Amino acid sequence: MANNAHLIHATDGRSTVVVRDDRGMPVTELAVAGGAEVTEQADEELLAAGWTRSADWSTADDGWLAPVVPS
Numbered sequence: 001m002a003n004n005a006h007l008i009h010a011t012d013g014r015s016t017v018v019v020r021d022d023r024g025m026p027v028t029e030l031a032v033a034g035g036a037e038v039t040e041q042a043d044e045e046l047l048a049a050g051w052t053r054s055a056d057w058s059t060a061d062d063g064w065l066a067p068v069v070p071s
Contacts (some may be wrong), residue, residue, distance in 0.1 A: 009063040
C-alpha cells in the first residue's frame, strides 16, 4: 500500500501534514509549526507518529508531497 504525506503550508504559520493511503483517504493528520524549516519539522512529527519519509519532498501548489512508510 502506497502512503503519501501532504504537507500543507498555511500562511498563518500553522502547517499541517496529512498522511493518505493509496486511495487518498486520510490516515493521520499532524500539526506542524511554521517557519523556514517546516519540512524538517514535518519529518520530526511524522517520525514521532510512526512514519518515515521514503523519498525527498516535492513541491505542490499548497505545500509539499512525499511518499512515506510505517516506521
